[in-house]
Amino acid sequence: MTAGVVTTETPRRGTGRTGRDDRGDVDAVVIGAGPNGLVAANLLADAGWRVLVLEAEATPGGAVRTAEVTAPGFRNDLFSAFYPLAAASPALADLRLEDHGLTWTQAPTVLAHPLPGRTAAVLHRDIDRTVAALEAAHPGDGDAYRMEDARFRRVSDPMLDSLLRPFPPVRSGVRLALRAGTSGVRELARLSLVPMRRYVEERFGSEQAAVLYAGMALHADLTPESAGSALFGWLLTGLGQQRGFPVPVGGAGRLTDALVDRLTARGGVVRCSARVVQVLVREGRAVGVRTADGDEIGVGRAVLADTDASKLLLNLVGPQHLPASTLARVPRIQRGGATFKVDWALSSPVPWDDAAAHGAGTVHLADSLDQLTVTASELSRHLVPTEPFLLVGQMTTADPTRSPAGTESMWAYTHVPQEVRGDPTSDRDAGLHRQQVRGVWDDDDCEEFAARIEARIERVAPGFRSRILARHVLSPRTLERMDANLVGGDINGGTAQLHQQLVFRPVAGWARPETPVRGLYLASASAHPGGGVHGACGANAARAAIAHHRWSLRPVLALATHRRQRGSSSISPTIAATVRPAGQPEIDRAIDTPNG
Numbered sequence: 036m037t038a039g040v041v042t043t044e045t046p047r048r049g050t051g052r053t054g055r056d057d058r059g060d061v062d063a064v065v066i067g068a069g070p071n072g073l074v075a076a077n078l079l080a081d082a083g084w085r086v087l088v089l090e091a092e093a094t095p096g097g098a099v100r101t102a103e104v105t106a107p108g109f110r111n112d113l114f115s116a117f118y119p120l121a122a123a124s125p126a127l128a129d130l131r132l133e134d135h136g137l138t139w140t141q142a143p144t145v146l147a148h149p150l151p152g153r154t155a156a157v158l159h160r161d162i163d164r165t166v167a168a169l170e171a172a173h174p175g176d177g178d179a180y181r182m183e184d185a186r187f188r189r190v191s192d193p194m195l196d197s198l199l200r201p202f203p204p205v206r207s208g209v210r211l212a213l214r215a216g217t218s219g220v221r222e223l224a225r226l227s228l229v230p231m232r233r234y235v236e237e238r239f240g241s242e243q244a245a246v247l248y249a250g251m252a253l254h255a256d257l258t259p260e261s262a263g264s265a266l267f268g269w270l271l272t273g274l275g276q277q278r279g280f281p282v283p284v285g286g287a288g289r290l291t292d293a294l295v296d297r298l299t300a301r302g303g304v305v306r307c308s309a310r311v312v313q314v315l316v317r318e319g320r321a322v323g324v325r326t327a328d329g330d331e332i333g334v335g336r337a338v339l340a341d342t343d344a345s346k347l348l349l350n351l352v353g354p355q356h357l358p359a360s361t362l363a364r365v366p367r368i369q370r371g372g373a374t375f376k377v378d379w380a381l382s383s384p385v386p387w388d389d390a391a392a393h394g395a396g397t398v399h400l401a402d403s404l405d406q407l408t409v410t411a412s413e414l415s416r417h418l419v420p421t422e423p424f425l426l427v428g429q430m431t432t433a434d435p436t437r438s439p440a441g442t443e444s445m446w447a448y449t450h451v452p453q454e455v456r457g458d459p460t461s462d463r464d465a466g467l468h469r470q471q472v473r474g475v476w477d478d479d480d481c482e483e484f485a486a487r488i489e490a491r492i493e494r495v496a497p498g499f500r501s502r503i504l505a506r507h508v509l510s511p512r513t514l515e516r517m518d519a520n521l522v523g524g525d526i527n528g529g530t531a532q533l534h535q536q537l538v539f540r541p542v543a544g545w546a547r548p549e550t551p552v553r554g555l556y557l558a559s560a561s562a563h564p565g566g567g568v569h570g571a572c573g574a575n576a577a578r579a580a581i582a583h584h585r586w587s588l589r590p591v592l593a594l595a596t597h598r599r600q601r602g603s604s605s606i607s608p609t610i611a612a613t614v615r616p617a618g619q620p621e622i623d624r625a626i627d628t629p630n631g
């Protein structure tokens with residue numbers, strides 16, 4: 036369905052009103068139809084705004100798209116695939132996307148992590164089975180896992196609410212504190228700082244428990260030694276145990292379809308193949324956008340940008356409209372690691388050595404916690420990992436609609452440096468099959484690195500390569516070509532490390548979606564709370580825009596009330612919306628000050 040959302044329609048209000056008025060062509064333009072942009076647009080449309088979403092690519096969805104890129108009948112999620120964060124997100128739950136055709140499904144097992152010479156670490160849907168497997172791996176690990184899970188369940192609702200709401204999360208923060216108690220808050224504070232390696236060493240004895248938690252932390256560009264990795268790994272493990280790793284029936288793109296369907300039903304419009312090249316700024320306020328085709332679209336109220344923060348500020352807005360303090364901080368925005376992904380069409384399911392991996396939607400591949408540390412160290416030194424940590428998706432196992440019966444639609448991705456300075460594997464293993472990966476990601480690099488990934492899977496699933504019918508490779512460069520927000524293959528809109536989270540996201544002093552340009556809001560994963568498909572960045576931006584607009588009307592509405600009380604005729608709604616009230620710059624400045 037979404038492929039057809041190329042349109043020149045004029046957005047209408049939920050009330051059915053159409054056409055232009057003197058307050059701009061639309062109330063708001065949302066730049067980018069990724070999940071955050073689409074969630075933002077939905078909330079604005081719910082508030083009665085006329086919303087136009089401009090999307091650079093030919094189809095909406097950003098990093099939530101599905102296509103047949105390997106072989107006929109195989110639906111491959113081009114980027115993201117598993118959605119525990121979406122399932123837990125209050126912003127997405129409020130949209131009731133199930134009413135717009137979205138159906139979730141699950142693999143029989145959430146996750147497996149095969150280990151050489153040991154049984155696999157397995158996250159079962161049934162906690163008793165997860166506990167039993169860990170207990171068998173090391174006495175005491177099962178009980179320790181159950182305690183960690185109970186700790187997660189006690190606080191998960193207010194904690195997710197706190198993490199996904201705008202910063203500071205006052206109400207949900209209070210709820211979290213009440214739920215956790217004083218010692219619980221202390222524990223959570225420590226958990227948010229302690230590195231994953233220390234966290235598992237304090238609690239568990241088995242390699243299985245260590246890689247189970249650490250593998251989760253490495254979904255983001257965190258390392259077993261970095262601050263914040265324990266919290267992220269604990270959160271994702273807790274979510275996996277509590278809710279599984281759900282996927283949309285039919286492919287990730289169905290989530291996008293549902294968001295677009297809901298938006299258009301409320302009068303919003305998504306225009307594809309419309310790249311925004313400039314945010315028009317007048318007297319410090321965003322007044323519209325210009326597209327690559329030269330179209331200028333005026334906005335009456337706001338521009339919301341589901342774009343990379345640096346690209347927004349430096350390219351679309353331009354340094355001339357930004358305070359020096361912001362300009363000084365933008366170069367410090369740290370990219371997450373780059374990503375290399377391969378999709379396969381397989382003639383049959385993967386022949387894993389360890390049967391535990393057969394029913395798992397997600398499979399992690401690393402030999403040990405130590406190996407994850409070595410990989411992280413190589414990435415920090417800009418080296419191509421000797422043994423890349425693989426995240427694998429068995430999509431037909433999770434959702435049988437993804438490929439013909441008896442086959443498997445599968446992917447694997449791994450992180451590589453943004454800038455490659457060396458490839459230790461090619462030197463050390465010169466006698467093996469390896470060519471040097473130079474990091475230019477041309478055909479040779481892609482061929483070599485894809486072959487390494489396949490060889491890695493073959494080691495734990497002998498016969499895997501013989502089942503490959505077709506494959507499709509996404510290098511860091513291709514990723515950015517397909518979605519401008521995936522800068523250099525960074526999947527999270529900037530590093531997920533603690534020094535670029537909360538009030539440090541995307542630069543020190545932000546944390547909120549407001550930018551130094553009035554009426555311009557950052558709605559992408561570059562904003563707090565960052566990467567992942569949860570829609571919170573978009574929801575936060577939309578709520579901020581709506582709140583600012585309401586504030587800006589206050590003096591005018593007060594004047595209208597005052598006049599009415601004095602018996603004079605009431606102010607017309609058009610004038611009320613057109614006049615910029617004297618108090619507005621102060622309101623905006625008050626909120627923008629931390630950013631400036």
Ligand SMILES: Cc1cc2nc3c(=O)[nH]c(=O)nc-3n(C[C@H](O)[C@H](O)[C@H](O)COP(=O)(O)OP(=O)(O)OC[C@H]3O[C@@H](n4cnc5c(N)ncnc54)[C@H](O)[C@@H]3O)c2cc1C
Pocket residue numbers: 066067068069070071072089090091092095096097098099113114115116117118119120121309310311312341342343374376448514517518519520521525526527528558559560561565566567568569572
């Ligand atoms: C390979 C990969 C695997 C991932 N796996 C998962 C996963 O399993 N689960 C999970 O929760 N998350 C996952 N993620 C992360 C998640 O997909 C992103 O964090 C999320 O999509 C961010 O949403 P967004 O709306 O901020 O940006 P995006 O989804 O990147 O969307 C941005 C949109 O804006 C458009 N755009 C950008 N600039 C312009 C412009 N100037 N004019 C017009 N349009 C513009 C882009 O074309 C794009 O459509 C993965 C990401 C990748 C790349």
